[in-house]
Amino acid sequence: MKLTLEIWRQKDANDKGHFETYELDNVSSHMSFLEMLDVLNQELIEKGEEPVAFDHDCREAICGTCGFVINGVAHGHMKRNTVCQLHMRTFNDGDHLVLEPWRAEAFPMVRDLIVDRSAFERIQRAGGYISARTGSAPDANSILIPKDQAEAAMDFAECIGCGACVASCPNGAAMLFVGARIAHLGFLPQGQPERAERAKALVAAMEQEGFGACTNYTSCEATCPKGISIVGIAKMNKDYFNAKLFTGGNLGGKD
Amino acid sequence: MKLDAKIPSGPLADKWTDYKAHTALVSPANKRKHTILIVGTGLAGGGAAAALGELGYKVKAFCYQDSARRAHSIAAQGGINAAKNYQNDGDTVFRLFYDTIKGGDFRAREANTYRLAEVSNEIIDHCVAQGVPFGREYSGYLANRTFGGAQVSRTFYSRGQTGQQLLLGAYNSLNAQVNAGNVDVFERTEMLDLIVIDGVARGIVVRDMVSGEVSSHFGDAVLLCTGGYSNVFFLSTSAKGCNGSAVWRAYKRGAGFANPCFTQIHPTAIPQSGDFQSKLTLMSESLRNDGRVWVPKKAGDDRPPNEIPEDERDYYLERIYPSFGNMVPRDVASRNAKNVCDEGRGIGPTKRGVYLDFAAAIERLGVDVIKDRYGNLFEMYEMINDEDPYTTPMMIYPAPHYTMGGLWVDYDLMSTIPGLFVLGEANFSDHGANRLGASALMQGLADGFFVIPNTLGQYIAKGKHPDVDPNCDEVREVEQGAKDLNQKLLDIKGTKTVDYFHRAMGMIMLDKCGMARSKEGLNEAIEKIRELKKKFWADVKVPGTGESLNQELEKAGRVADYFDLAILMCLDAREREESCGGHFREEHKTEEGEARRDDENYCHASVWEYMGEDQTPQAHKEELIFENVELTQRSYK
Amino acid sequence: MDKAVGFYESTLGKKIVMAVTGIILFLYLVGHMLGNLQIFLDPAQIDKYAHMLHASAAFLWSVRLVLLFCLGVHILAAFQVWWRSRKARPVKYKVFNPPDVDYAAKTMVWSGPIIAAFITYHLLHLTVGLDSLHPDYIHLGAYNNVIKGFQQTPVAIAYIVALLLLAFHLYHGLWSLFQTMGWDHPKFGPWRRPLAVLLTVVIAAGFICVPVAVMTGVLPR
Structure with missing residues (x-):
């Protein structure tokens, strides 16, 4: 499937930050959301761009490291889920997804989708x-x-x-x-x-x-x-x- | 390299008590003058930081995660063993010790394993006091479940999240000590190197993963509690950030590495579904209690499972091991899955998978019973694989899961570098060649809360610990070396990503140094990995700079170490001309194809000493002496 | 006193103060509603009731002051809590669709001020009887004032709309206060929302039936 990703990019806490749009083809429905981002990042690195930084670790929905907002919903639209266990089969071909970090005064920005x-x-x-x-x-x-x-x-x-x-x-x-x-x-x-x-x-x-x-x-x-x-x-x-x-x-x- | 295990004399059951009675102590007033550096905040590291903080030491704890609570101990599902004998089913400390040492195929040190079994009971008491919500009976007493490799019911659990709850317990105790001012925690901080001065571990060089700043911390002892190195296989059940760099860099500074080839491949993980796969997810071993494992009899049979008639299925575990059937130990189950897939009978999109079928159990017990027993696991499976295990057989395949090997330690948990202690999965001491279920959590907490507080004092009390001059040559050199290494990685500016190399190495390792190994295969693997390493240093592409958060740079440093670690694993596997536990050599099997141990020549821990970049490391041996158990051959037929 | 001030300084304290004043205002509403419903009895009844309330100025004014104080504190705390939350997210989301958001909760921010405005109007209209708002106002002639007042259709409609808003506000406030006061129990917890709905419907119906009765000609009889 094909996706359009609108992702918040911010170099560090002092940077203003902006949205960047990426097109991704050949997304497999078996991927987890983070695996989809892995694929995007591999492409970005090969093109000489900096990959999107996002927090993640266990990828089993237990460590609590990962998380960002997808189209206005924390961890995406599936209930009782984290982004690492959110699978692409729950999205549709051609979806436009907006990815933003947790936004809160108490969670200062670190980089891209990572907050403190x-x-x-x-x-x-x-x-x-x-x-x-x-x-x-x-x-x-x-x-x-x-x-x-x-x-x-x-x-x-x-x-x-x-x-x-x-x-x-x-x-x-x-x-x-x-x-x-x-x-x-x-x-x-x-x-x-x-x-x-x-x-x-x-x-x-x-x-x-x-x-x-x-x-x-x-x-x-x-x-x-x-x-x-x-x-x-x-x-x-x-x-x-x-x-x-x-x-x-x-x-x-x-x- | 001198390997003195410093095992206390006397009867096995009295060793630890006697040790504690006679060990040197540090006066309470003096403890705060001693800084202890702890790397890793899982059960071992978090526990040690809390316990040493309680004693009054000045503790600095480091973790790469953004919180100490996220260490990978958190992902353990099943439970934690203890010889409480709450079930009155004949459990004793000796039985837990024996099960552990037999499960490890007699390649662990008796005294350490016995101590582990001995403190297991204190662990449960302490966890309950910390507020860990263990499963309970209606009467309010603690509940137990049965786990693989034991005939008694001794496993304590918190739903399917025992690791999480135990880690939160340790984390809470750690926080109490932070609040008390005894512990400082440095999150998002990765250890880059060990500072050894006059042959003694005196500090670590770390990188702040947000600012990129490289700095040094000094102390009178360094505790590595950094877990295992399963991620050498790229795909494993470890967290993405788990890595072997801390132990590897300590090894390069002179710490002996014991039994690197002892790795555990867990039989029931969800198979890989494509090239994009980033990690493997474990399904609890308990599924094998009711599921039947099978593959089609014919190679290349592409029919959906439910269309393959009964007489064209091969329930190979039941066929080969009629008495244990689907309940054979982890290593045996994993190896056989590999064998049938090698024969071309594997299933699923990648052909690396076998069915785990619940149809018979559902027919016998009804859907409700199965739902009650495995409901959450089935849900998790369906979420990941989009198939309903109630109607379609599950697909499973083995996955690298735990490393029994690690830095060599003596009875005090000190490595061959004085002042460098190694706790939990990072050391080699307690599980031999195979680890039983529900004993990793036990070891982490035992080492952290109960062993190190009693053994560290000896080292601190007996030695002199002069202040380290932060500007001395030794420190500057190590710090500069760490900076240079990162810069070198950034400067290659090649064409291939870090993941590309890591994946390629993982494939080689899983194939040649995974569930079955052979001399020929290992030689081939060493050759291929050396080539890959060369290509990596010539062609890897690490974007960005070292002066900011750079996840690719973090990965690159870890993968650079994995090449050398992988080669050491292969060397160790090649050297060990026997089959034991998770280590299976094709050349050493019985006529029936089962593992054949060689107690005459290999009843030892192989300890490797670093001899320099690309030099063959030197092998040492710690002979394992068994005075309290009889070495028997495992048979599951 | 130190304790109380320290308590109020915290967000939780403000919420609890809002809940307690909310309860007092709610109880007043119940009384007000019962008083209103007397309009369906003999026309003289409600006037008698009005005279009774005004029999002692001391009593009347103490009640009024307590209510005003509660209302003031309720509004002040609400404003402070709202302001704190505004500051908690300085950078807004581009897209923000948190699921299962309680609709009534969303309305609190603007239903509150509108209700405050309505209360002011209501007091001027039926308590003070400002000439410009209510030309036929007679002091303590409650029956006349209400009937004449609501015979002006726009006024009746404004009352109905404001009361519906009040209903939303009450519904969310009522179930929220259980939460804020920590009144929860495994057995009764699930009944908190239905109870809030029930109380809200009773109150809203009790108030709204009066303008509706006037509009439909049921009143005056």
């Missing part, structure tokens, strides 16, 4: 964990966790941190990402001692990064490759509300 997601790192480092010193854990079966609770935690733990939620949020909010982390640990008994502090720390870090505010558009849930539910956002709101106004610190003393 270190804001996510800073949020997680602020407290998105359980402080468990190596070697101090009791026997694994001494903490019983009801199956449905463990499954609920897993539903949120599946987040791959790709940033599609921010990219597809009309407000540029990162609440699904943060909510997922808070809900994952909040559902587990091990996560309770630090629960209030965690909510405060993560929300504060998120605020500082300049993400937008959630107004419940729900497009984050719709484009999330792992289908993380906005229930996570509700959990985050509740934990934050309680932590900030009622419990204060975990003992209710400090703040």
